[in-house]
Amino acid sequence: MIAREAIPAPAGMLAELTHRCPLGCPYCSNPLELEKPASELDKATWKRVFSEAAEAGVLHVHLSGGEPCVRADIAELTAHCADVGLYTNLITSGVGLNRKLFDALVEARLDHIQLSLQDAEAASADRIAGYDGAFARKQEIAHWTVEAGLPLTINAVMHRANIARAARMVELAIELGARRVEVAHTQYYGWGLVNRAALMPSREETEIAVAAVEALRKKHDGVIVIDHVVPDYHARYPKACMSGWARRTFNVTPSGKVLPCHAAETIPGLEFWNVREKSVAEIWYGSPAFNAYRGVEWMKEPCRSCDRREIDFGGCRCQALALTGDACNTDPICEKSPLHAEIGSIAAIDAATGAQDYRYRRMNARA
Amino acid sequence: MTPGPDCKPRLPRGVRLKHDAVRGEWLLLAPERVIKANPVAVAVIEKCDGVRSLSEIVDDLAQAYQAPRETIERDVTKLVADLATKRMVDL
Numbered sequence: 031m032i033a034r035e036a037i038p039a040p041a042g043m044l045a046e047l048t049h050r051c052p053l054g055c056p057y058c059s060n061p062l063e064l065e066k067p068a069s070e071l072d073k074a075t076w077k078r079v080f081s082e083a084a085e086a087g088v089l090h091v092h093l094s095g096g097e098p099c100v101r102a103d104i105a106e107l108t109a110h111c112a113d114v115g116l117y118t119n120l121i122t123s124g125v126g127l128n129r130k131l132f133d134a135l136v137e138a139r140l141d142h143i144q145l146s147l148q149d150a151e152a153a154s155a156d157r158i159a160g161y162d163g164a165f166a167r168k169q170e171i172a173h174w175t176v177e178a179g180l181p182l183t184i185n186a187v188m189h190r191a192n193i194a195r196a197a198r199m200v201e202l203a204i205e206l207g208a209r210r211v212e213v214a215h216t217q218y219y220g221w222g223l224v225n226r227a228a229l230m231p232s233r234e235e236t237e238i239a240v241a242a243v244e245a246l247r248k249k250h251d252g253v254i255v256i257d258h259v260v261p262d263y264h265a266r267y268p269k270a271c272m273s274g275w276a277r278r279t280f281n282v283t284p285s286g287k288v289l290p291c292h293a294a295e296t297i298p299g300l301e302f303w304n305v306r307e308k309s310v311a312e313i314w315y316g317s318p319a320f321n322a323y324r325g326v327e328w329m330k331e332p333c334r335s336c337d338r339r340e341i342d343f344g345g346c347r348c349q350a351l352a353l354t355g356d357a358c359n360t361d362p363i364c365e366k367s368p369l370h371a372e373i374g375s376i377a378a379i380d381a382a383t384g385a386q387d388y389r390y391r392r393m394n395a396r397a
Numbered sequence: 398m399t400p401g402p403d404c405k406p407r408l409p410r411g412v413r414l415k416h417d418a419v420r421g422e423w424l425l426l427a428p429e430r431v432i433k434a435n436p437v438a439v440a441v442i443e444k445c446d447g448v449r450s451l452s453e454i455v456d457d458l459a460q461a462y463q464a465p466r467e468t469i470e471r472d473v474t475k476l477v478a479d480l481a482t483k484r485m486v487d488l
Contacts, residue, residue: 039419041431087419089431115415117426142411142428181411181428181484209409209484210428252482257429 032325039087040314042279044094044292047076047104049284051097052125054160054390055148057187057222057229059292060096064393069285073103075305077110079282082310084114092144094121096284105134112139119144121185124171125164132171136178143175144183144212149192150202158191160390169206176207183210188239188261189229190381196239200246204254211254213243215261219293219348221391228388230380236261263377267338268345268361275323275347280314288313290320293348297357323347323357330358332366400451400477404488407447412485414442427485441473445486451477 049064071079080091091111098104099122111118119142120135145168149155155165175182184203188196196213203211215236218226231239240260247256262269272279272291281289286305289295295302300319303312314320322328326339333344344350345361353362354369362369400406408414412427414434423434425442434442440461444454455473459466480486 085419087417089415089417089424089426090429117413117415119428141413141426144428179410181409183428252484255484 032321032327034315037315037324038277040083040278040280040310041088042090042092043083043088043310044092044279044281045076045079045098046094046096046281046283047098047101047107048096049393050100051095051123051391052100052161053097053123053164054388054392055146055158055187055221056160056225056388056390057189057216058391059217059220059222060391061220061293061295062224064096064391065284066393070101071284071286071305073106075286076103076107079286079305079310080107080111080116081114082305084111084116086311086314088310089117090119091116092119092121097123097126099126099131105131105138108135108140109138112141117141122146122171123159123164124168125161127171129174132174132178136180140180142181142183143171144185145171145175146185146187147199147202148187150195150198154191158388160388172206172208181210182206182208183212184208185212185214187214187216188231189216190231190235191229193231193235193239197242197246200243200250200254200256204250208254210257212257212259214257214259217259217262219296219352221389223352224389227380227383228385230263230377231261232381233264233377235381236264262349262363263373265363266365268342268349268363270342271346271349271361274340274343276314276320277324277343280320288317288320290323291348294319296348297351328358330360332364333360336366400474400481400488402452402455403450405447405450406445406454406477406481406486406488408442408445408485409487414439425480425485427483430483430485432485437472438476441476442480445477447487 048070049060108118118140120140121144124145147168148158152165156162172182186199200211216222216229243258276290287302300322302319303317329344333339345363347357350359350361351357360367362373415424415426417424423439425432425434455470459469477486481488
């Protein structure tokens with residue numbers, strides 16, 4: 031086990047305030063087993079958790095969900111975060127955010143809004159979200175945000191239904207007044223994995239989209255910051271998932287479970303601690319789940335002797351588990367993985383299915 | 398982009414300088430970004446108030462640090478240009 035002194039303080043916290051959400055995006059990063067409203071932490075507990083996070087060294091807090099604006103106390107929680115010195119980022123669908131609540135959030139000293147856009151065309155965007163009228167609603171929220179002088183990020187998740195418009199999404203973000211855009215190719219966990227055959231684009235479509243977005247980076251330098259999360263299944267090396275397991279950030283679920291990442295609960299045998307019983311600092315430094323894959327001691331070959339082991343940390347543990355059956359294996363996205371060739375085949379087969387129907391992310395849907 | 402001597406750089410809402418007691422250092426916080434700020438950067442960023450011009454900021458710092466004006470001007474311009482590209486400073 032890694033010595034406590036060698037563990038850096040946490041820099042970011044993702045607060046999943048609720049799993050309730052009006053949208054049904056088929057690549058949602060929430061788990062398949064969504065937590066019920068009755069199990070959500072109450073306001074006083076969230077405030078304590080935010081105070082403890084700030085004391086432990088957290089800088090950015092991401093107020094997320096589900097849709098965080100369905101919590102009646104969202105403005106009060108935001109104000110509390112500001113009081114304890116946290117930088118607040120509201121990750122919202124925009125649906126459920128009315129003018130009164132928006133003004134309350136501005137008043138509460140919210141620092142930044144990240145708004146999701148499902149596509150650059152209304153009909154397609156609303157189909158992907160599983161919600162009629164969502165696209166139009168989002169335009170209005172973007173307008174309010176810019177008018178209030180708040181920095182706006184547009185988050186655009188790319189997959190087969192919208193990948194032809196990847197560059198158009200960046201242009202739309204600029205038109206909406208965003209200072210930053212995240213073009214994030216779908217990650218295949220949870221809902222994304224269930225819907226992979228309906229989401230996976232072809233290699234050719236992916237390469238065209240990636241090149242088009244990269245070209246815009248140079249063209250709009252100083253106008254918009256483009257963060258590009260490149261597609262996994264077509265890569266040579268894995269992503270440095272979460273910048274390394276339990277190195278920078280943690281997630282708190284609606285019921286208070288503290289996770290190293292969104293999908294960590296898919297790994298069997300990990301023991302997660304809950305903020306109802308322990309403080310944030312106790313959990314960050316002591317939770318068995320956090321210490322399971324810290325450092326490099328847990329690695330097997332080819333990671334253990336690889337000169338990239340502290341660049342990408344062996345990729346993603348959850349993906350290694352999902353695709354190889356062992357979370358300690360090299361993420362098979364890596365070309366050094368013996369299973370790497372299969373990833374290309376999976377992607378090609380899924381891309382060729384032409385599947386259209388999504389299993390929408392819903393509270394009662396069972397995978 | 399190269400900021401001119403008359404521009405008045407300022408931090409937009411959503412970008413702020415914070416002294417972090419846990420790590421014992423100054424940080425510039427922005428959407429999804431944290432940049433460590435050394436003492437010179439802190440001195441520059443604190444003066445980016447939308448009132449003072451770049452030229453006035455350079456004058457202030459040249460005096461405060463008793464350093465050649467052209468050296469300060471080069472460093473300040475580079476820092477402000479870099480932050481503007483990252484959309485952490487508005488010109």
